[in-house]
Amino acid sequence: MEIELQEIRDFLVRHPPFDHLPEAELARLPKALSIRYFRRGTDFPPHDADQAYLYVIRSGAVEMRDDGGDLVNKLGEGDLCMVPCNPGVTFSGKAVEDTLAYLLPCADLRRIQADHADFNEHFEQSVGQRLRKALDRLKESPPGAETLMTLTVGELVGDRVVHVAPSVSIQEAAKVMSEERVSSVLVMEGEALLGMVTLRDLRSRCLAVGLPFDRPVAEIMTRDLHRIQRTTPAFQALLDMTRLNVHHLPVCDEECPVGVLTTTDLVRHQSANAVYMVGDIYKSKDVEALTQISVRIPELQVHLVATGATAEHVGQAVTSVTDALTKRLLELAEAKLGLPPVPYAWIAAGSQARREQTSYGDQDNALLISDEFRPEHDSYFAELARFVCDGLNACGYYYCPGDVMATNPQWRQPLATWKHYFSTWIESPEPKAVMLSSVFFDMRSVAGDHQLLADLQSHYLGISATNKIFLAYMVANSLKHRPPLGFFRNFVLIRGGDHAKTFDLKHRGVVPVVDIARVLVLSEGLDEIGTVARIQRAATTYAVSKDMAANLVDAFEFIATLRVRHQVGRIRAGQEADNYIHPEELSPLERSHLKDAFRLIGEMQETLANRYQSGRFG
C-alpha cells in the first residue's frame, strides 16, 4: 500500500524546526499527525482533545494570551503551539480566523526530540542558548561577496596586452609604456611571450648601469617569467607576488598572454579599507577632498560585512573614519580660524560616542569649553562649530534633526554650564530633560582637552547613581522603544496586537538595548560608553545577572548584525542604506531567532520597569 502525504511533508520541511529532521523521519512524520479545523472564535488549543498535542498551524490564525489577557503571540501558517506539551504554561487562545491545524501527539514529539539533537535544540535550549548559536552561525556565514578569496585574476585585469618585439630599442619600449600609461610591457615574438620589462627594470638594468637606450629591449627583459592564469584566484596571485617579491605578473589564457596583473590592481580592490581611508583623511587639504573619501564609507561597510564582520566591527571601523574626519575638520578649521582662545573638547554624542555607527546616520556633537571661557570667545567657537558641522554634513553625516550639534549655542558651553545642565536634568527630571540625558550620557571626547569631559563625567556620575527617581524616569523613557512581539505572516506583530509592514531595526531592536545598557551603568555609577562594554561591566555588579547580560549582548549583536547586513543589501542594490527590514527579507530561522532576541529584550525591560516602578513615571 502506497502512502502519499508528500504535500504535508513538503509543508513541514518549510518550517523550523522540522527542517532539521532527516529525510526518513520527515517521510514518517505525516503518518503521526491528525488534522483538526477550528472555526473563527473557538478556543485554542481545544478543550476536547483526546490527548495532549503539539499544534502546527497549517492555515488561518490564532491569538495566544497570558493569564492577564495580554496578547503574547499570534500564530500563523507554520507556527507551533506547544502549550499542551508544557504542563506549566497556561497561555490560552482563540482562533481569530478559520484555522486548520496539524496535531502531533506530545509523546511522539518527545520521541523525535530524543532521536534528533538538531531538532531538539529548538525546544530544549534556553532562548539565550539558541540565540548564541544563531549568532555564531551568522558570523560564520557572511553574505558572499567579491573578496580576494573569491575573485579570479581575470576579473581584476583588463583585456589589454601592451607588448613590443624583442628587437625594438629600450627607448622605443619606454615610449610605448608612457603612451599606454602602463608600468610594464610584455616582449613578444608573434604569439610567443619571451619576457617582460617593468619600470624597475628600466631603472636598475638600463639607467643605473648606463646601458645605451638604443640597445634591444631583449637585453634588459626578465626571461623566466612566473605566469598566472585568468582563472587563478586573486588571493593566490597575491601570495605569488609576495613570495617572488615582484609587482607584476603576466596573465595568460592557457598559453596566450591576456594582460598583466599589478599590485595596484590588488590594492585598488581593497581601497575601501579603514586604515587606508584614515591615512587619506589626514593627507586631505580641504573639505572637498574629505567628501571624496567619505563617499567610500558605504563601500567600507560592504567589504567588512562581506568578510564576516559583525555590527561591532563595522561600528569600530566606521567610527574610526568619522573620528578621523572630525579631527581633520577641526585641524582645517583651526588652520583657517587660528588657535582657540581657550581650551575646548570636541564631544561626539550618540552612536559615534559609543563607537556604534553604521554608514548611515546623522551627526550628534557638542563643544565643551574650559571655564576660562569669556562671552567674547563665542564667535570663534561658533565659527569652529559651523565649519566642522557643515563639513560633516558634506561628508554624509546629516545635520541632527534634534539640533544636538555644536552649532547650537545651548550645546556650546563652558564646563560649569554643562555641570549645571546635568545637575538639573538629574535632580528635576522632566520628559525633555530625560530625553536629553539619554543623548548626553553617551559622550566621548574626540579632540582637544580630554580632561574637560573626564571632569564633567565625574560630576554627573556622582549624583546620577544615587538618584532613584531620575533612574526611574530614564527607565520609563527607555520603555518607549519596545521590541515587537514577533512576526505574523509578512507583518511585524507589535505589542497590543497591531501589525507593521516593516521592522525598524534601529528603534525597535538596537535602541532598546542601548537604553537598557545606559541605565545599567548609570545605576552603578560606571563610566563605560559602548553598549556591549556597558552590559559586560554591569554584569560584574548587582545591576544585572551574568546570564542575562550575556543574553542581552547576544540579542544586541544579532539584531545589530542583521541591521548592518540589511544596509549592505540596500547599498549593493544601489539604494541608500536604511533601518527598515521587511519580514519577507527574513528566513523563517532568522524570524524565530529575532523573536528570541525580542523576548530577551522585553524581559529585561520588564525587570527594569519593576525594579524602578517606572509605571509611575511614564
Next chain:
Amino acid sequence: MLSRLLGPEYRRKRLAAKAPSGPLRAYLSHVLADRGSDYRQVEYLALDLETTGLQPGKDHILSVGAVLVRGTRIDLSTARHVLVRTKRSIPEASAVIHQITDDRAAQGRPIEEVMPWLLEQLAGRVMIAHHAKVEIGFLTAACRSLYGSEVLFTAVDTQAVALRAFRRRNQEVAARELRLHALRQRYGLPRYPAHDALSDALAAAELFLAQAAHRDSGKGMALKEFLL
C-alpha cells in the same frame, strides 16, 4: 419502496441475509452508524475514487484514496492510497487526468483484493465523499459484479451539504461554486497542488470538518443533519 419506509437498519438486515457469505455479508452484518447520534462521536471514512469514466458497471476503478475521521479529527495514520489493477487498457483521456497509465495500473492490486479491504474500512462507519454519487455508484457496481448482491452505505456528500447550506440562505449557486476546491477556498482551507485519490479524500475530509464546525454552535448536532 416499503423497505425505504422501514429505514436503513431494516434494509441492511434484509441485504445481509441475501448476501453470499464473504466480505459483503461481513460488511452488512455491522450495525450502521446511528443517524441520531452526535456527529462528533461518529467514525467516518473519507473516500475518493479515480475511475476510467463516469459510468459505474462500464468504467473501472483505477485508484482508491481513503482516510479515517474520528469525530472531528482526521487520523493521518490511516491514510491509504491504493492503485487498482485493471485488465482493460486505460483510455487516454483518463490517463491524462489521473496520471495513471497502463503501466502504473498494472502494478496495482486486483479489485478482488481491494473491495474486501474497503468494505472492512467502511463497516459501521460513515462514508465522506465529494459528489458521493460516483463513489456509491462504483462501489455498488463492484459489489454486484464480485458478489452478485446489493450493498448499502451511510454517506455524507460534502457537495450536498454545501448545496443545502446555500439553499438555507436562499442563495443562488453555480455549479462551479460547488466544486471541491471552490468550496475549500470559502472555508479558508489550503490549496493542495496534487490531485490523486488520497489528497482528494483528505480534501473532502477537511471540507466536512469545516462545514460541520460552521453549522455546529459548539453543542454538537445529529449526524442525520449531514447525511444524504
